[in-house]
Amino acid sequence: MSDAKKLFIKTYGCQMNVYDSERMAEAMSAEGYTLTDVAEDADMVLLNTCHIREKASEKLFSDLGRLRPLKDARPDLKIGVAGCVAQAEGAEIQRRMPLVDIVVGPQAYHRLPALARASGPQVDTEFPAEDKFDHLPERKALRGPTAFLTVQEGCDKFCAFCVVPYTRGAEVSRPVERILRETRDLVSRGVREITLLGQNVNGYHGEGPDGVWSLGRLIRALAEVDGLERIRYTTSHPNDMDDDLIAAHGDVPQLMPYLHLPVQSGSDRILRAMNRKHGRDDYFRVIDRIRKARPDILFSSDFIVGFPGETDADFADTLDLVRRVGFGQSYSFKYSARPGTPAAEKAPVAPAVADERLQILQALILEQQRAGQEAMVGREVTVLYEKPGRQPGQMVGKSDHLHAVHVNDAGGRVGELARVRVLASAANSLSAVRIS
Ligand code: 5AD
Numbered sequence: 001m002s003d004a005k006k007l008f009i010k011t012y013g014c015q016m017n018v019y020d021s022e023r024m025a026e027a028m029s030a031e032g033y034t035l036t037d038v039a040e041d042a043d044m045v046l047l048n049t050c051h052i053r054e055k056a057s058e059k060l061f062s063d064l065g066r067l068r069p070l071k072d073a074r075p076d077l078k079i080g081v082a083g084c085v086a087q088a089e090g091a092e093i094q095r096r097m098p099l100v101d102i103v104v105g106p107q108a109y110h111r112l113p114a115l116a117r118a119s120g121p122q123v124d125t126e127f128p129a130e131d132k133f134d135h136l137p138e139r140k141a142l143r144g145p146t147a148f149l150t151v152q153e154g155c156d157k158f159c160a161f162c163v164v165p166y167t168r169g170a171e172v173s174r175p176v177e178r179i180l181r182e183t184r185d186l187v188s189r190g191v192r193e194i195t196l197l198g199q200n201v202n203g204y205h206g207e208g209p210d211g212v213w214s215l216g217r218l219i220r221a222l223a224e225v226d227g228l229e230r231i232r233y234t235t236s237h238p239n240d241m242d243d244d245l246i247a248a249h250g251d252v253p254q255l256m257p258y259l260h261l262p263v264q265s266g267s268d269r270i271l272r273a274m275n276r277k278h279g280r281d282d283y284f285r286v287i288d289r290i291r292k293a294r295p296d297i298l299f300s301s302d303f304i305v306g307f308p309g310e311t312d313a314d315f316a317d318t319l320d321l322v323r324r325v326g327f328g329q330s331y332s333f334k335y336s337a338r339p340g341t342p343a344a345e346k347a348p349v350a351p352a353v354a355d356e357r358l359q360i361l362q363a364l365i366l367e368q369q370r371a372g373q374e375a376m377v378g379r380e381v382t383v384l385y386e387k388p389g390r391q392p393g394q395m396v397g398k399s400d401h402l403h404a405v406h407v408n409d410a411g412g413r414v415g416e417l418a419r420v421r422v423l424a425s426a427a428n429s430l431s432a433v434r435i436s
Pocket residue numbers: 052053161162163262264302303304333334335336337338
């Protein structure tokens with residue numbers, strides 16, 4: 001038996017949290033911890049939380065309740081809470097749940113190893129002066145041929161419903177050189193696709209060798225990295241789609257034809273109340289410009305229904321926007337009041353009305369998603385194999401358009417880019433056969 005300690009991490013919420021969890025796992029591996037999928041086997045359990053919608057923080061507290069018997073049986077089991085709920089609720093979490101040993105915010109998690117070594121309850125929700133990325137060990141490429149890479153954090157937009165500007169703080173962009181170094185490191189470990197992450201990623205303005213670089217410029221530099229076949233980025237704000245970034249969609253072949261560009265609502269009145277600083281026509285215009293640069297691009301969006309003051313007419317405008325744009329996929333949420341945000345002061349829409357709108361919107365989104373998948377049947381597409389499928393001789397990966405694809409390919413290898421022909425569309429994936 002080795003004396004390796006085991007770490008169990010549960011990640012809630014967005015891809016930025018997935019990235020943060022990987023980095024925390026890497027930081028703890030320098031302390032002798034290896035990852036386990038089984039909480040019961042762990043020496044340390046880390047819950048990396050999300051605060052963006054109500055259910056996420058409710059879930060944290062019920063998960064902590066479920067950990068109590070484990071902690072009672074093994075008092076030296078360390079329990080940590082990271083992420084945005086940790087940031088927003090800090091020491092309150094330990095007061096409510098004394099079994100929690102460590103509370104660490106998203107800007108301080110490079111200090112997790114020190115917090116885990118210390119005895120007694122630890123809380124660190126500072127926004128430290130040092131850059132956490134300078135204090136983390138090198139990347140390990142934990143997810144095979146695809147990797148997330150955070151290039152920007154925080155948000156200055158202050159949408160009226162959103163906690164991100166409070167929990168993640170002001171926008172900060174990582175310097176170009178560090179991003180290029182992390183990319184080369186990941187590529188040398190077999191990564192072929194990178195998704196650049198940021199709460200407002202297309203607001204990127206990082207220090208480059210010759211002044212401040214935009215996201216478009218960063219993408220062009222990443223496209224020069226030998227062996228990096230695919231680049232994606234998420235999440236973007238419509239107001240930050242500048243000319244160069246739009247042009248990059250037309251002339252950087254590695255930049256994949258899929259863009260998550262949340263609009264939240266199709267009603268000008270609600271967009272104004274949300275403090276989005278753009279109207280529906282601005283959104284149509286930016287979609288048109290991107291489609292001119294890359295005609296086959298697929299869009300996805302986030303929508304909130306039941307924002308305070310939303311009328312039937314506002315909701316009809318949202319449905320109209322969805323029909324006019326035609327999304328490849330979308331995510332829709334019922335508005336939930338987040339304490340401390342301006343919208344939380346306003347009278348809510350009746351829950352039954354919001355529920356009904358959510359169902360109607362989700363049905364339309366699903367219809368568009370199905371139609372988008374059906375349109376791929378019979379076409380040749382490229383798939384990056386991420387893992388073997390459940391059936392023998394099957395590989396699973398994503399197409400350029402981010403469709404999940406199951407491919408019949410007995411000789412397929414993880415990390416390969418294969419040309420395949422799409423045979424059929426199922427609920428959430430395509431099936432295909434290899435042709436080259
Ligand atoms: N209520 C419901 N949905 C929200 N989102 C952000 N804040 C809230 C809220 N208070 C949604 C937005 C955002 C996505 C990540 O979560 O649609 O784009």
